[in-house]
Each structure stands twice: as C-alpha cells, then as structure tokens.
Amino acid sequence: MAVKEQNYSGCQLTWLVLLRVAIGWHFLYEGIIKIINPSWTSLAYLMDSKGFMAGFFTTLAENDGVLKIVDFCNEWGLFLIGLGLVLGIFTKLSAYAGILLVSLYYLSHPPFLGIEFAFPTEGNYLIVDKNLVEILALAVTIVFPTGRIIGLDRFFRINK
Amino acid sequence: MADDQNNTTENKGSDKGGLKVGRRDILKGLATVPIAGALAYGVLRKARLDRLKALKSVANELGLNTDPIVGLPLTDPDSKTINLGLIGYGIRGKQLAQALGFAHPTMVDDMISGVSYTPVDMFRKQENLNIRITAVCDIFDTYGRMARETGANVNREGSDGSLGAELPTRYRTYQELCAAPEVDAVIIAAPDHWHGPMTMEAARNGKHVYCEKPLTWTVEETYEVRKVVKESGVVFQLGHQGRQTDNYIKAKEAYEKGIVGRVNLIEVTTNRNSGNGAWVYPIHEDASEETIDWEQFIGPAPWHDFSLERFFRWRCWWDYSTGLSGDLLTHEYDALNQILDLGIPSSAVSSGGVYFFKDGRTVPDVLTTQFEYPNRNLSFMYSATLASSMDRGKKIMGHDGYMDIGRSLQIFADQNSTKYAEKIQNGEIDTAEPIYIFTPGLAGGVDGISSATADYFAARGLLTTVRNGLEVDTTHLHLKEWIDCVRTNKVPSCNIDEAFEEAMTAHMGTLAYRNNRQIFWDAANEEIII
Numbered sequence: 001m002a003v004k005e006q007n008y009s010g011c012q013l014t015w016l017v018l019l020r021v022a023i024g025w026h027f028l029y030e031g032i033i034k035i036i037n038p039s040w041t042s043l044a045y046l047m048d049s050k051g052f053m054a055g056f057f058t059t060l061a062e063n064d065g066v067l068k069i070v071d072f073c074n075e076w077g078l079f080l081i082g083l084g085l086v087l088g089i090f091t092k093l094s095a096y097a098g099i100l101l102v103s104l105y106y107l108s109h110p111p112f113l114g115i116e117f118a119f120p121t122e123g124n125y126l127i128v129d130k131n132l133v134e135i136l137a138l139a140v141t142i143v144f145p146t147g148r149i150i151g152l153d154r155f156f157r158i159n160k
Numbered sequence: 161m162a163d164d165q166n167n168t169t170e171n172k173g174s175d176k177g178g179l180k181v182g183r184r185d186i187l188k189g190l191a192t193v194p195i196a197g198a199l200a201y202g203v204l205r206k207a208r209l210d211r212l213k214a215l216k217s218v219a220n221e222l223g224l225n226t227d228p229i230v231g232l233p234l235t236d237p238d239s240k241t242i243n244l245g246l247i248g249y250g251i252r253g254k255q256l257a258q259a260l261g262f263a264h265p266t267m268v269d270d271m272i273s274g275v276s277y278t279p280v281d282m283f284r285k286q287e288n289l290n291i292r293i294t295a296v297c298d299i300f301d302t303y304g305r306m307a308r309e310t311g312a313n314v315n316r317e318g319s320d321g322s323l324g325a326e327l328p329t330r331y332r333t334y335q336e337l338c339a340a341p342e343v344d345a346v347i348i349a350a351p352d353h354w355h356g357p358m359t360m361e362a363a364r365n366g367k368h369v370y371c372e373k374p375l376t377w378t379v380e381e382t383y384e385v386r387k388v389v390k391e392s393g394v395v396f397q398l399g400h401q402g403r404q405t406d407n408y409i410k411a412k413e414a415y416e417k418g419i420v421g422r423v424n425l426i427e428v429t430t431n432r433n434s435g436n437g438a439w440v441y442p443i444h445e446d447a448s449e450e451t452i453d454w455e456q457f458i459g460p461a462p463w464h465d466f467s468l469e470r471f472f473r474w475r476c477w478w479d480y481s482t483g484l485s486g487d488l489l490t491h492e493y494d495a496l497n498q499i500l501d502l503g504i505p506s507s508a509v510s511s512g513g514v515y516f517f518k519d520g521r522t523v524p525d526v527l528t529t530q531f532e533y534p535n536r537n538l539s540f541m542y543s544a545t546l547a548s549s550m551d552r553g554k555k556i557m558g559h560d561g562y563m564d565i566g567r568s569l570q571i572f573a574d575q576n577s578t579k580y581a582e583k584i585q586n587g588e589i590d591t592a593e594p595i596y597i598f599t600p601g602l603a604g605g606v607d608g609i610s611s612a613t614a615d616y617f618a619a620r621g622l623l624t625t626v627r628n629g630l631e632v633d634t635t636h637l638h639l640k641e642w643i644d645c646v647r648t649n650k651v652p653s654c655n656i657d658e659a660f661e662e663a664m665t666a667h668m669g670t671l672a673y674r675n676n677r678q679i680f681w682d683a684a685n686e687e688i689i690i
Contacts, residue, residue: 032203086192086196087192088189150189
C-alpha cells in the first residue's frame with residue numbers, strides 16, 4: 001500500500017522527487033527528440049524484435065498505417081509521461097503509462113539467454129536490463145508518490 | 161523540503177480556514193517547473209548544434225543528399241499495350257516473368273504458403289505494366305506448358321484461382337516466335353550460347369529485345385549483334401538490373417562530385433556457397449530425351465550426346481556458358497561501368513581453377529581477374545568463389561576517400577587525404593565514421609533510437625525491409641524502363657553500347673583465364689589481342 005505522503009522525512013522526499021524527475025526527464029527528452037525529427041520511426045526497432053512476442057511487434061511494423069499510429073503514440077506518449085513526471089501532474093497516471101510503454105520495449109527486446117539483437121547495446125544484460133530497472137523505479141514512484149507534495153498535483157489536493 | 165511536516169500542518173490549517181492555496185503551495189507545486197525549462201533549453205541547444213553539424217557536413221557541402229531516387233512515373237493504363245514473347249522459361253525466365261507481373265499459379269501458391277522468397281502481397285501490388293504475354297518458347301515441354309499458363313495468369317492467382325486471359329501460343333523454335341505478328345518485343349532468358357543468335361533474330365524481325373547477360377558467348381558475334389541491333393533500330397536492354405539500384409545511382413553522383421578524389425583501385429567480389437549458387441541446379445523429373453529438343457539446345461555449341469546435367473546445369477561448361485566472368489563478374493563490372501563510366505579495359509589477367517565443385521565442370525569455381533585502365537590511372541580487381549559466402553561488397557578507393565557499396569553506400573574520408581586534411585585536423589571529419597551514408601528505402605536517415613544506431617543499421621542494410629509489402633524489385637524496374645523506352649522510343653540505361661563493353665570485358669577475363677596469359681584491348685581497332 002502507498003505510504004501516506006505527509007509521513008516522508010525531508011531526505012526521503014528529496015530522493016523520491018529526484019528519482020521521479022530523473023525518470024521524467026529521460027522520457028521527456030526521448031519524446032522531444034523523436035517529435036522534432038520528422039523522419040523518426042520505430043520501424044527498425046520493431047523489426048529487430050525477438051523473443052516470444054516478436055511476431056506481434058513485427059506485424060505492427062509491416063503495416064504502414066499501423067506503424068504511423070505506433071510512432072505517434074510512442075512519441076507523444078513519451079512526451080506526456082515525461083512532462084507528467086517532471087511537473088508532477090497526473091503523476092500516478094503518468095507512472096502507470098510509463099510502466100506500460102517501457103514494458104513493451106522490454107518485451108520486444110527481452111534480454112534472455114540465447115537472444116541476440118542487431119541493435120547494439122551499451123552493456124551486458126541477462127533478464128534484468130535498464131528497461132526493467134526503469135519499470136521497477138516507476139513502480140516505486142507509484143507506491144511512494146510525491147506529486148501531491150512537490151508538483152502540480154499539489155493544487156488538486158488543496159482544491160479538493 | 162526539510163520543513164515538509166510544517167507544511168502539512170499549514171495545509172491542514174488552511175483547509176479549515178478556507179484558504180485554498182498558500183505561497184508555500186505555489187513554491188512547492190511549481191518546484192520542478194524550472195527543471196522542465198532546463199530541459200527545453202538543452203533541447204534547443206542540441207537542435208542548434210545538429211543543424212550546424214548538418215550544414216557543415218562534407219556531403220552536404222558538396223551537394224550530396226540522402227533524398228530518395230525519383231523513380232519512373234507509373235504506367236498509364238491508356239498507353240499502348242505491348243505484346244511480349246518469352247524465350248526461355250528456366251530459372252531466370254520464371255523470375256523475369258514474375259518481375260513483369262506474371263507468375264505460374266503454382267509459384268503463386270508458393271508465395272501464399274511462404275515457400276517462395278517473394279511475399280504474395282508484394283507480387284500482387286507490383287505495378288501493372290500494361291503488357292501481354294502473347295507467345296512463349298521453351299524447348300522443354302514442361303517449361304513450355306508452364307510458360308503458357310504463366311502468360312495467361314493475369315489475375316495473379318494460385319492454383320485455386322482462374323487465369324484470366326487466353327493461353328499464349330507456344331512456338332517450337334525461337335525463329336518462329338520472333339517472326340510471329342502478335343509479338344512486339346521479346347525477353348531472352350536462354351543459355352549464354354544462344355543470347356547472340358536470338359537477339360539478332362529478334363532485331364532482324366523488328367522486335368525489341370530484353371536479353372539476359374552477358375550479351376554474347378563469343379567475341380566474334382559481339383560485333384555482329386551490336387551491328388544488327390543498331391541497324392534494326394529496336395530498343396535493346398541488357399539484363400543488368402543493378403542499373404536500377406539506388407546505391408549505384410548515389411555512388412555515381414558522389415564519384416562525379418569528386419568526394420573520394422582520384423580513384424586508383426576498385427575491388428569487387430562474388431561470394432556464394434551453395435549448390436544452387438554454384439549452378440548445380442535441380443534436374444526436373446519430367447525431363448528426358450522425349451520432352452527436350454536436344455538438337456535445338458546444342459545449336460552453335462559443339463555436339464555432345466544428350467545429358468540432363470548439361471541441359472539443366474549448362475553454366476558449368478564452356479560449351480554453353482561464359483563461366484564466372486560472364487555470369488557474375490559482368491554484374492560487378494556493369495555496376496562499376498555505370499558509376500565510373502569505365503569502358504573496356506586495356507588489359508586483363510585471370511587465374512583460378514575448379515577447386516571445390518569436382519563435378520566434371522570445365523568452368524572455374526574460384527577466379528581472380530584484374531583489368532587495367534592506364535588511361536584512367538586505375539586497376540580493377542575482381543575475385544570470386546562459389547564455396548564461401550563471406551560478403552565483401554564493392555570498394556572504390558580514391559586518394560581523398562573510399563566508398564563501400566553493399567546494401568547501403570558508405571563513404572569515408574581517407575585519413576591521409578589532401579582534400580580533407582584541414583577538416584580532419586580541426587576535428588570536423590572523423591575518419592572512423594562515414595561522411596556519407598545512404599541506404600535504399602531509408603532516405604532521409606530514418607532513426608532507430610539515435611543516429612548512431614541508424615548508421616549501424618544502415619551499414620548492415622537491415623532496414624531495406626518490407627513496408628506495406630512494397631519492397632522494390634530492381635529487375636521489375638529494369639524491365640519497366642525497357643518497356644517505357646519501347647513505348648517512347650527512347651534508349652534504356654543498359655543499351656547495346658553498354659552491352660558491347662560488358663561482353664568484351666567479360667570475354668577478356670575469360671580469354672585471359674583460358675589462355676593463361678595477359679589479354680589486351682586495341683581500342684582504336686576495337687579488337688582483342690591475345
């Protein structure tokens with residue numbers, strides 16, 4: 001169960017807010033970079049999918065219309081989730097959406113034994129990769145929410 | 161944040177007192193807004209840097225872009241329908257028919273079931289060129305029957321569908337087909353020793369010709385074929401579909417803009433490693449002396465008793481084939497002739513042998529050939545093996561840079577370049593990274609996650625993948641160019657002059673190997689000197 005927000009010590013709150021804002025920054029920047037590059041597409045990433053859900057992801061990529069929708073949702077999803085986490089607005093909803101989105105990345109490129117990707121990775125991963133860590137970190141921000149203390153969600157609480 | 165507990169108390173107080181938002185609330189509520197601002201500032205800085213980098217890129221400075229190649233306009237459905245005759249319905253004949261939009265129902269079945277490399281959607285969406293197949297000729301009865309059914313399958317359906325058109329006439333000889341009034345143009349996909357005679361027969365009958373490579377089997381007939389084609393005025397295209405490859409078109413542009421400086425060495429290769437790749441083609445179960453017109457197969461070749469191996473695997477014998485030189489070196493040569501406008505080399509040396517496929521063949525399965533172009537100050541090196549599939553691409557080496565052409569085109573600056581010395585010195589050019597990269601279908605530099613990943617993908621050519629089932633088949637484009645030229649009476653890209661250069665160059669490579677000595681080209685008299 002979520003801890004009551006007002007019970008955090010100053011130190012706890014500081015690190016929780018930093019964690020939330022850092023994840024938000026990561027999402028937001030990824031989203032903006034994709035939005036401002038008109039030729040960006042997830043085609044390559046999806047086509048490189050491996051593992052038990054690879055068929056689903058490559059099907060998305062093979063249809064031009066579907067791919068456009070996927071690209072749009074990904075770009076603006078990243079942007080809005082990032083903005084939500086940084087500003088602390090709809091913080092919990094943003095975190096849930098973030099978990100959903102990153103889970104899709106994780107499932108399309110699962111770091112399981114025996115799977116090799118064309119996409120270069122900058123580290124070595126077995127089951128746990130940075131996507132999974134980010135998913136878990138987002139889960140932490142859900143059970144230790146901070147948006148209503150430091151963030152625009154504070155105004156919703158006050159107005160209730 | 162340290163006074164959060166005070167804050168909570170304060171808020172409780174304010175709820176009771178009806179005061180909704182305090183100064184502290186505003187501070188805390190908006191505390192992270194400056195962070196979003198910092199990020200926005202970072203994005204703006206990055207965008208400016210990227211713009212600057214793009215403007216300063218060498219390729220950009222020299223006017224080389226990654227815009228997609230503009231293709232030929234779609235065929236006008238109201239244009240004149242061209243009637244085609246197919247001569248030869250073996251492996252290549254089937255591929256050409258498919259690239260024209262005609263496949264045998266059983267081949268469509270294979271596409272549907274996934275046995276075929278071509279997805280059925282890709283085939284069905286291929287542009288309709290407004291052509292009809294009105295005549296076919298194959299000396300093997302089964303192929304002759306299949307060719308008719310293929311020509312009639314305008315519906316592009318499988319065995320459970322309907323063909324949609326009348327069966328074309330099957331002629332027993334190519335001469336009869338070439339004389340047939342219902343034929344405007346012919347596609348020649350017969351063995352090498354028939355290319356010359358069939359092309360001439362068609363041209364003399366006023367039929368336009370699309371002929372598979374190489375143009376000829378012997379040196380002597382090469383002159384005659386060129387003469388007959390030119391005199392007849394028919395539209396001739398040699399089957400080097402590489403002419404339609406976006407990479408080569410961009411490479412030519414880059415070469416002409418001097419991006420790699422003075423080219424002094426070219427290295428091209430063939431690597432295959434399978435029975436099929438080494439011309440050990442399957443022998444059809446229906447094939448026999450009763451179903452094959454053996455005498456017609458032999459034609460100008462030396463007599464040999466009936467042999468199924470020789471009929472289906474003719475590429476393995478000089479009696480019918482031009483070997484690696486005619487079959488595969490020509491593809492490499494034609495690509496380079498397209499990019500650098502090389503013409504016929506001054507000399508050739510070759511060596512190699514039958515080193516892997518000890519199956520009685522006379523043509524080598526490992527071959528190296530070197531052509532000299534002293535007038536261009538460059539050497540052209542070709543090496544081939546049919547027993548190793550290491551992919552080596554095409555390399556064009558110049559003093560200022562080099563090109564590596566695989567499924568994508570990559571251009572690097574040379575670390576000792578004169579032209580780029582200053583830019584390399586001040587860090588504007590990193591010689592470890594390509595200064596230009598182009599992958600067909602990836603125009604505009606489609607990004608995966610970052611530009612580095614996109615470059616990586618482009619280098620591996622991984623992105624030339626299916627998009628809505630519309631991967632471009634270069635053979636289709638090459639045939640389309642020829643048919644468009646037939647309609648408009650224009651000259652296609654791989655015309656008879658290019659074909660003459662291709663054939664003579666291939667013959668020089670073969671003669672050097674077979675005579676085990678250097679072979680020269682006398683340009684003034686257009687003669688090969690052994």
